[in-house]
Structure formats: structure tokens, C-alpha cells
Amino acid sequence: MNLLVCISKTPDTTAKISFKADDTEYNSDGVTFILNPYDEWYALVRAIELTEQNGGNVTVINVGPATNDIIIRKALAIGANDAVRIDTDASDAFTVASNIANYAKTKNFDIIFLGKETIDYNGSEVGAMIAELMDLPYVSYASKLDVQSALSTVTREIEGGEEVCQVEGSFVLSAAKGMAEQRIPNMKGIMMAKNKPLEVIAPMSGDVRVSTQKFVLPPAKSGVKLIDAENMDELVRLLHEEAKVI
Amino acid sequence: MSVLIYIENPNGHIKKSGFEVATYGAKLASSMGTNAIGLILGSATNAGDLGKCGLSKVLQANGLPTNEFDAQSYSHVIAQIAKDHQANVVILSNTANGKALTGRLAIKMEAGSVSGANALPDLSDGFSVTKSVYSGKAIVKYKINTKNKVISVMGNSLQPDMSGQAIDVEQITVTAPTTKLKVLERKTSDGIVPLPEAELVVSAGRGMKGPENWGIIEELATALGATTACSRPVADADWRPHHEHVGQTGVAIRPNLYIAAGISGAIQHLAGVNNSKVIVVINKDPEAPFFKAADYGVVGDLFEVVPRLTAAVKKFKHA
Numbered sequence: 001m002n003l004l005v006c007i008s009k010t011p012d013t014t015a016k017i018s019f020k021a022d023d024t025e026y027n028s029d030g031v032t033f034i035l036n037p038y039d040e041w042y043a044l045v046r047a048i049e050l051t052e053q054n055g056g057n058v059t060v061i062n063v064g065p066a067t068n069d070i071i072i073r074k075a076l077a078i079g080a081n082d083a084v085r086i087d088t089d090a091s092d093a094f095t096v097a098s099n100i101a102n103y104a105k106t107k108n109f110d111i112i113f114l115g116k117e118t119i120d121y122n123g124s125e126v127g128a129m130i131a132e133l134m135d136l137p138y139v140s141y142a143s144k145l146d147v148q149s150a151l152s153t154v155t156r157e158i159e160g161g162e163e164v165c166q167v168e169g170s171f172v173l174s175a176a177k178g179m180a181e182q183r184i185p186n187m188k189g190i191m192m193a194k195n196k197p198l199e200v201i202a203p204m205s206g207d208v209r210v211s212t213q214k215f216v217l218p219p220a221k222s223g224v225k226l227i228d229a230e231n232m233d234e235l236v237r238l239l240h241e242e243a244k245v246i
Numbered sequence: 247m248s249v250l251i252y253i254e255n256p257n258g259h260i261k262k263s264g265f266e267v268a269t270y271g272a273k274l275a276s277s278m279g280t281n282a283i284g285l286i287l288g289s290a291t292n293a294g295d296l297g298k299c300g301l302s303k304v305l306q307a308n309g310l311p312t313n314e315f316d317a318q319s320y321s322h323v324i325a326q327i328a329k330d331h332q333a334n335v336v337i338l339s340n341t342a343n344g345k346a347l348t349g350r351l352a353i354k355m356e357a358g359s360v361s362g363a364n365a366l367p368d369l370s371d372g373f374s375v376t377k378s379v380y381s382g383k384a385i386v387k388y389k390i391n392t393k394n395k396v397i398s399v400m401g402n403s404l405q406p407d408m409s410g411q412a413i414d415v416e417q418i419t420v421t422a423p424t425t426k427l428k429v430l431e432r433k434t435s436d437g438i439v440p441l442p443e444a445e446l447v448v449s450a451g452r453g454m455k456g457p458e459n460w461g462i463i464e465e466l467a468t469a470l471g472a473t474t475a476c477s478r479p480v481a482d483a484d485w486r487p488h489h490e491h492v493g494q495t496g497v498a499i500r501p502n503l504y505i506a507a508g509i510s511g512a513i514q515h516l517a518g519v520n521n522s523k524v525i526v527v528i529n530k531d532p533e534a535p536f537f538k539a540a541d542y543g544v545v546g547d548l549f550e551v552v553p554r555l556t557a558a559v560k561k562f563k564h565a
């Protein structure tokens with residue numbers, strides 16, 4: 001099986017969120033970056049499992065600058081076979097998707113994996129775009145994947161439940177919880193990762209369709225109002241009269 | 247020019263989230279000085295009610311298999327209808343299906359797209375849309391630079407306005423491309439409002455001690471008409487179904503009321519719930535971090551407080 005996994009870099013889940021340059025840019029000073037959890041825990045691990053069972057190759061791909069190599073090496077340490085980095089800023093979802101689709105077009109991947117979303121932009125857009133650019137089916141929010149030669153059975157999350165679908169041939173999938181279990185890279189994996197191929201490719205040119213104007217922090221809570229544990233009638237009254245939510 | 251709104255009709259019925267996007271599209275169209283056209287794929291018993299939101303036309307496209315969602319064929323049909331009606335803005339719900347369509351439509355229409363918009367666009371300087379990013383820890387304003395635009399709207403971002411008149415639904419027939427995807431089975435829990443759409447949510451965490459104790463949470467939820475949720479360790483331990491898991495790695499929600507019992511309020515949990523309008527925290531530990539993010543707090547043993555709250559809710563509802 002020839003598999004591609006799209007990986008992105010995000011601030012650590014506990015990172016402080018602040019902005020610079022007149023609130024147009026994320027302030028990354030002192031922030032630890034990680035491999036986006038959905039890409040790492042679910043998409044990448046399931047792709048590796050499939051090649052362990054059926055043979056094949058897992059390529060990871062990232063659109064980003066050289067400072068992203070650290071997360072690419074981590075993906076290689078977890079078990080990807082080789083890596084590609086497209087050397088440009090991931091300015092919007094279209095830039096990322098068009099560059100990945102352009103690369104993938106000639107490579108005959110059986111399945112292209114993504115995470116269900118990045119935990120910084122929370123877009124969930126890149127996968128659908130790649131699928132459309134390559135005219136492939138797209139299964140989003142997949143929590144289970146089984147592959148029987150050219151037929152894949154995928155369970156995907158929908159509002160308040162799930163759906164089981166069957167896909168014929170190549171497709172694009174975004175992975176959610178349930179797909180696989182996180183793998184911690186071991187010493188051997190980390191050593192081997194250093195010698196695995198990482199190809200750097202020049203980006204294609206394209207316009208930025210969506211640009212960031214400004215970030216704002218959500219308004220701070222005014223502070224908690226404590227209610228006596230014996231007096232739940234008072235809480236109900238406040239929820240009705242003051243908060244007006246019931 | 248027009249604004250096309252794709253409205254989902256799961257099981258042949260349009261839900262509140264559908265009327266929300268219809269209202270969003272109608273308001274946007276009116277500020278752009280153009281018409282809002284609603285589109286449903288397959289039938290819906292209450293399709294005519296979409297007119298009440300201010301749509302000038304509601305199209306029902308027949309010819310696609312119902313309840314067989316395939317992003318590839320659906321986006322093909324929606325883009326075709328957008329073209330036929332010279333729509334340069336397409337609005338969708340930010341549901342699982344809506345998200346799968348947003349990016350595809352953006353490519354088809356050569357449009358800039360924003361998924362998860364939390365308010366109406368700002369047209370004062372071009373076309374800007376805000377959405378929540380960094381898992382609820384910030385809000386960003388994006389400017390869409392292209393002529394065509396695709397926007398999916400986060401649930402509970404605005405109240406449906408249904409003050410207008412119902413209208414007749416116009417039937418059209420479409421041909422869907424053959425697809426490589428088949429839906430074999432759909433499992434949904436009937437009757438319960440799914441979490442992403444729920445206005446009232448009662449959630450519980452590890453403080454519950456075990457799955458056998460969830461009765462008190464369900465009773466409170468039933469009394470309020472709320473949907474139940476849980477923290478991640480609770481879903482991981484299979485105390486509760488996975489789709490109830492809220493937070494950074496689970497579902498992100500923005501209900502009017504979020505009641506959290508026996509949840510410490512870890513940053514990854516808050517990431518999925520901090521857009522809630524009002525948060526009530528019940529925890530026996532006054533130092534629990536969740537109190538910092540709460541509007542109302544009750545320090546006490548949830549096994550006593552929750553049943554007491556249920557009784558108070560019942561009393562209020564019957565008053």
C-alpha cells in the first residue's frame with residue numbers, strides 16, 4: 001500500500017495564546033510546538049499499522065518552513081518511511097491543499113490521510129480541498145478504517161451518531177479518535193529517523209484566498225458567583241432570571 | 247448575484263440549525279442587496295417554513311439518494327445549482343457533513359472559504375468573517391479576497407428569525423454523478439438533540455466514580471431537556487459513549503448552558519466548552535481550575551448537589 005499522511009505543526013495544547021504585530025500574528029515566543037494530535041495519534045498510526053499488516057510505504061508531507069523539520073522527524077521516528085516538505089508558509093487552507101494535491105497527483109497513493117482538524121486553526125478544510133482537487137471521494141471524521149484490497153470500510157462520526165461507508169479505490173480520509181492508539185517513538189525509531197529521506201520541494205505559486213486581519217482574545221469571565229450547595233432553588237432562579245438560559 | 251444556502255434535512259426534517267443558516271444567509275443577502283435562495287437535497291416536511299427566515303426562494307433538488315451523504319456528489323450538485331442561480335456566496339452549517347462540503351465547494355467555485363463562522367460577515371471593508379480558533383482561546387477575523395465565497399456557520403451563532411411567511415417549495419431535478427462511496431449503515435440516537443446543536447448540556451467527569459452512577463446526571467438532563475456530555479477520561483474508560491466526549495480532542499460545543507459536575511476543568515477540556523454562554527461548575531474541590539472559567543459555581547459533593555438541583559429544576563418547571 002502506498003499511503004500519504006498530511007501532518008501539521010501546532011502550539012502545544014497547554015500553550016499560552018497571545019499575538020504580536022498589531023494582533024495579526026500568533027506570538028510563538030517561548031511556545032513549544034507539537035505534531036497536531038489528530039495527525040499523529042490517529043492518521044499516522046493507522047497508516048503505519050496498515051503497512052505493517054499489508055506491506056507498503058508511508059510518506060508524511062508538511063507544507064511549511066524548515067523549522068517544521070522537527071515534527072517531520074518525529075513522524076519518521078514513530079514509523080513513517082519517508083517525508084516531503086513543501087517549502088512555503090501555510091498561509092491558508094487553499095495554499096496547503098493545492099501544494100499537497102499537486103505533489104500527490106503523480107504518486108498514486110491508495111489513501112491520503114489527514115487529521116480531522118488542526119488544533120490551532122480548527123479548519124477541517126484541507127482534506128476536502130485535496131479530495132476535490134484530485135477528484136477523489138472524501139470521508140471525514142473517520143473513527144475506524146478497514147481495507148480489503150480495493151474496498152475500504154470506514155466508520156465516520158456524524159451529528160449524534162455514526163455512519164458506516166464503503167469506498168472503492170483511492171480516497172482521502174480525515175482521522176478522528178478511535179482510529180488508532182497513540183505510539184510513543186522509541187530510541188531505535190528516533191535513531192533511524194535521522195537517516196530517513198526528507199525531500200524538500202519548492203512550492204507552486206498561487207494566490208492567498210483568505211488572509212488574517214486580526215486576532216482577538218475572547219472576553220474574560222467576570223468571575224464566578226458561588227451558590228450555597230444547600231440552595232439549588234437559588235441557582236435555578238439565577239439561571240432563569242439573571243442568565244436567562246432556562 | 248445571489249446567496250445560496252444549503253440546508254441539511256436529516257431524516258426528511260429541517261432542524262433548528264437549518265433555520266439558523268437560513269436566517270444567516272437571508273440577513274447576509276439583505277445587507278449585500280441581493281436574494282437569498284435556500285436549497286435542500288431531497289424532501290423535508292417543514293421546507294416551506296424556510297420562507298419565514300426571509301428566503302426569496304426555496305429549491306428542493308430531487309435525484310440524489312437520500313440519507314446517502316457523499317461529499318463528492320453533494321458538492322457537485324450544490325456547485326451546479328450555485329452556478330445556475332449566479333450565487334457567488336454559498337452558506338452551509340458547520341456540521342460533520344457541512345465541513346466535508348465546505349472545502350470541496352471552495353475548490354469548485356474558486357472561492358475563499360471560512361469554516362465555523364461565529365457571526366455575520368462584516369462588509370464595511372471588503373468581506374470579513376470571524377471564527378473561533380486555537381480551540382476557543384482566540385477569535386480571528388479573516389478577510390476573504392475572492393469574488394466567490396463559501397462559509398460554514400457554527401451552530402448557535404445566531405437565533406433563527408422566523409417572523410416572515412412560509413413559501414412554496416420549488417421542485418427541481420438534478421443528476422448526480424456516479425460515486426465510489428456507499429453508505430452501508432447509519433446509527434443515531436433518536437430523540438436526543440446531538441451535542442453540537444444542543445442549547446443545554448449536562449456533563450460529568452471522573453468525579454462520578456463509575457458508569458453506574460450516571461443516573462443522577464441523566465435525571466438532571468431529562469428535567470432540563472438537556473443533552474449529556476462527558477470528559478475525555480470518562481469516554482476513554484468506556485463509562486460513556488465516545489460521541490459524548492467534549493474538549494479539544496472531542497466535540498467542541500457552544501450551548502447556552504453547560505453544567506459540569508465532577509470535572510476538574512483541564513485546559514484541554516475547556517477548549518471544547520469555553521464558548522458556552524453560561525457555565526455552571528459543581529465540584530467538591532474549591533481549588534478546581536474549572537471555577538475560574540465558570541459563571542456560577544457550587545462547591546459541594548455532586549452526589550448530593552446534582553439530585554438537589556434536579557429537584558429544584560422540576561419544581562421550577564411545574565411552577
Ligand SMILES: Cc1cc2nc3c(=O)[nH]c(=O)nc-3n(C[C@H](O)[C@H](O)[C@H](O)COP(=O)(O)OP(=O)(O)OC[C@H]3O[C@@H](n4cnc5c(N)ncnc54)[C@H](O)[C@@H]3O)c2cc1C
Pocket residue numbers: 013037450451452453454476477478479480491492493494495496507508509510511512513514515518528529530531534546547548549
Ligand atoms: C493532548 C490532550 C488532549 C486532551 N483532550 C481532552 C478533551 O478533549 N477533553 C477532556 O475532557 N480532556 C482532555 N484531555 C485530558 C485532560 O487533560 C484531563 O485529564 C481531563 O479533562 C480530566 O477529566 P476529569 O475532569 O473528568 O477528571 P479529573 O481531572 O480527575 O477531575 C475530577 C474532578 O472531580 C472532582 N470530584 C471528585 N469527586 C467529586 C464529588 N463527589 N463531588 C464533586 N466533585 C468531585 C474532583 O475534585 C476533580 O476536580 C486531554 C489531554 C491531553 C494531553
Ligand SMILES: Nc1ncnc2c1ncn2[C@@H]1O[C@H](COP(=O)(O)O)[C@@H](O)[C@H]1O
Pocket residue numbers: 006007008009036038039061062063064090093096113114115116117118121122123124125126127
Ligand atoms: N501545513 C500543513 N502541512 C501538511 N498538512 C496540513 C497542514 N495544515 C493542515 N494539514 C492537514 O490538514 C488537516 C486539517 O487541517 P485544518 O483544515 O487546518 O483543520 C490537519 O489535521 C493535517 O492533516
